[in-house]
Amino acid sequence: MADAPTHARPATVGKHPCPECGADLQWNAARQALGCPYCGTIVPTPATQPATANGAASSVAGADSGASAGVVEQDLLAALREPASGRGWGQARREVQCQSCHAISVFVDGKVARRCDFCGSPSIIEHAALNDAITPQSLLPFRISESQIRDLLRNWYGSRWFAPNRLKSAALTDTLGGVYLPYWTFDAKASARWQAEAGHYYFETESYRDSNGNTQTRQVRHTRWVPAAGSLQHFFDDELVPGTAGVHPKLLRQVEPFPTLTDLKAYSPEFVRGWTVERYQIDLRQAEKLNQQAMQQEMQALCGREVPGDTYRNLQVDARYDGRTFKHILVPVWLVSYTYGSRSFQIVANGYTGAIAGEQPYSWIKITLTVLLVLALIVLFAMASK
Ligand SMILES: [Zn+2]
Ligand SMILES: [Zn+2]
Numbered sequence: 001m002a003d004a005p006t007h008a009r010p011a012t013v014g015k016h017p018c019p020e021c022g023a024d025l026q027w028n029a030a031r032q033a034l035g036c037p038y039c040g041t042i043v044p045t046p047a048t049q050p051a052t053a054n055g056a057a058s059s060v061a062g063a064d065s066g067a068s069a070g071v072v073e074q075d076l077l078a079a080l081r082e083p084a085s086g087r088g089w090g091q092a093r094r095e096v097q098c099q100s101c102h103a104i105s106v107f108v109d110g111k112v113a114r115r116c117d118f119c120g121s122p123s124i125i126e127h128a129a130l131n132d133a134i135t136p137q138s139l140l141p142f143r144i145s146e147s148q149i150r151d152l153l154r155n156w157y158g159s160r161w162f163a164p165n166r167l168k169s170a171a172l173t174d175t176l177g178g179v180y181l182p183y184w185t186f187d188a189k190a191s192a193r194w195q196a197e198a199g200h201y202y203f204e205t206e207s208y209r210d211s212n213g214n215t216q217t218r219q220v221r222h223t224r225w226v227p228a229a230g231s232l233q234h235f236f237d238d239e240l241v242p243g244t245a246g247v248h249p250k251l252l253r254q255v256e257p258f259p260t261l262t263d264l265k266a267y268s269p270e271f272v273r274g275w276t277v278e279r280y281q282i283d284l285r286q287a288e289k290l291n292q293q294a295m296q297q298e299m300q301a302l303c304g305r306e307v308p309g310d311t312y313r314n315l316q317v318d319a320r321y322d323g324r325t326f327k328h329i330l331v332p333v334w335l336v337s338y339t340y341g342s343r344s345f346q347i348v349a350n351g352y353t354g355a356i357a358g359e360q361p362y363s364w365i366k367i368t369l370t371v372l373l374v375l376a377l378i379v380l381f382a383m384a385s386k
């Protein structure tokens with residue numbers, strides 16, 4: 001491997017306690033540095049985390065480049081054959097499972113929440129912290145701090161026209177939780193051969209009789225079908241598959257993307273201490289299948305674009321995927337869960353970009369009043385224009 005690290009140094013974030021009081025350091029999103037939760041000391045970190053010697057991962061030269069130094073792709077087939085390559089969490093941890101939404105939360109050497117961060121339910125029970133086959137290799141540290149997210153949330157609440165008024169005052173009082181979500185990312189080199197029937201449009205003039213019995217002419221479109229074939233190469237880079245059970249997939253789609261190609265840091269317990277980490281419930285095998293389906297769909301679409309002519313039919317794509325690698329990563333989100341009436345609602349904010357998506361209750365009073373107002377305007381307008 002040409003650019004494998006030749007002399008790996010230990011990570012600088014790692015075993016260093018607070019220089020002032022000796023307590024464990026935690027990631028401080030507002031300062032973008034490690035900080036001491038007890039005495040407030042801020043410890044600057046280098047811009048990129050150096051790579052740690054990593055026996056479990058096989059480095060894939062050239063697959064990743066740039067800023068994500070120290071973040072290593074792992075061979076997918078090897079991991080599926082022999083899934084015991086975890087490096088551990090680097091610290092003692094506790095796990096709890098929510099009895100309501102079934103999300104499993106991991107707490108690395110710190111507080112254990114009393115309510116579920118995902119749905120707000122208080123019925124959480126201790127979950128056996130079995131040794132995972134695969135533990136996070138890298139993560140995207142929080143970049144949006146709690147006070148920034150409160151401002152963004154207030155604006156978001158304000159833009160919900162049809163939400164009940166109570167919702168807008170909720171931004172300051174609702175509990176807000178910072179959670180690292182589990183994701184899988186996959187790379188692959190795809191090569192496909194395709195064949196299809198390419199359709200070319202042509203027009204013919206036809207004559208017909210109109211309703212008065214006169215002969216008229218019109219242009220009619222036809223399609224001439226010709227066989228076509230070709231091949232295509234495509235590189236899939238960091239295709240994301242969420243491993244979360246706690247956040248609704250629909251909301252997650254709306255706050256993606258997470259800049260995993262450029263800004264990942266090598267995992268270190270300092271980054272997650274004091275935050276909640278969700279344990280994945282879509283495992284590597286399931287995620288790999290979802291990734292394969294998504295790539296197959298994408299290849300079908302890419303090959304469809306290659307077919308010449310105006311349209312096509314009977315497209316057959318024979319694709320193979322080589323050099324498949326994966327990473328297990330954590331990405332940051334802020335979560336608000338609240339109940340309104342008898343339903344529970346979830347709001348998700350991207351902890352890196354600040355993008356927000358959420359479920360909301362609707363105020364039927366406001367909607368009814370708006371509909372009545374619009375109807376009244378229509379009636380006025382109709383009367384005025386007589
Ligand atoms: Zn300290
Ligand atoms: Zn829950």
